[in-house]
Amino acid sequence: MPRNKEFDYNIKLEIARNLFWEKGYHATSMHDLVSTLGLNRSSIYDTYGNKEELFLKCLVDYSKLKENQYKKGSSVGKKAIDNLEFIIRDVVNQTLKDNKACFIVNTIFEVASTNNQIKALLNKNGVILQTILEEKIHQAQLDGDIKSSKNPIIIARFILSTFSTFWSHYILSQDEKEIQEMVDFLIEQIKK
Structure with a gap:
């Protein structure tokens, strides 16, 4: 008869992710x-798989949090x-609160170029976000709140890529006010 796990799967997954x-x-x-994790190797392997499988589970879990x-x-x-403005500010503020780059961004730079499975997972999550x-941009264009007729796909991609830029600037400046000014500028430009 298999033993019941004496730990919370999701809590240990979050600890591994961190x-x-x-x-x-x-x-x-x-x-x-x-x-x-405070677990033995066999418990980790039985529950989460090897290191790469555990990492993938952490990445899937984090991707769902971002979604x-x-x-x-x-x-x-x-x-x-x-x-749209709330999403942008919320993502930036979460990064500043966490005091580290998004787990997905870190993974893009460290692993995605050499691991096709992780790259595919990140691409799938990127499309969802x-x-x-895009939907919010398109609706804001229809409402007249975004004046630009630029393709919403381009604007959405630009927003997503800008998030890592905010963090890289913050690493150097350590000035939240500057980041908030940059966010304000981004939102102003989107509305034009």
């Missing part, structure tokens, strides 16, 4: 995972432009 997020995929060893964050922002306010933004 370790990968802090150290990076390559620098995190199985020894680190065993030590940080939910965007969806939540999509329902705040009555107008699409309000939703981009689609949420």
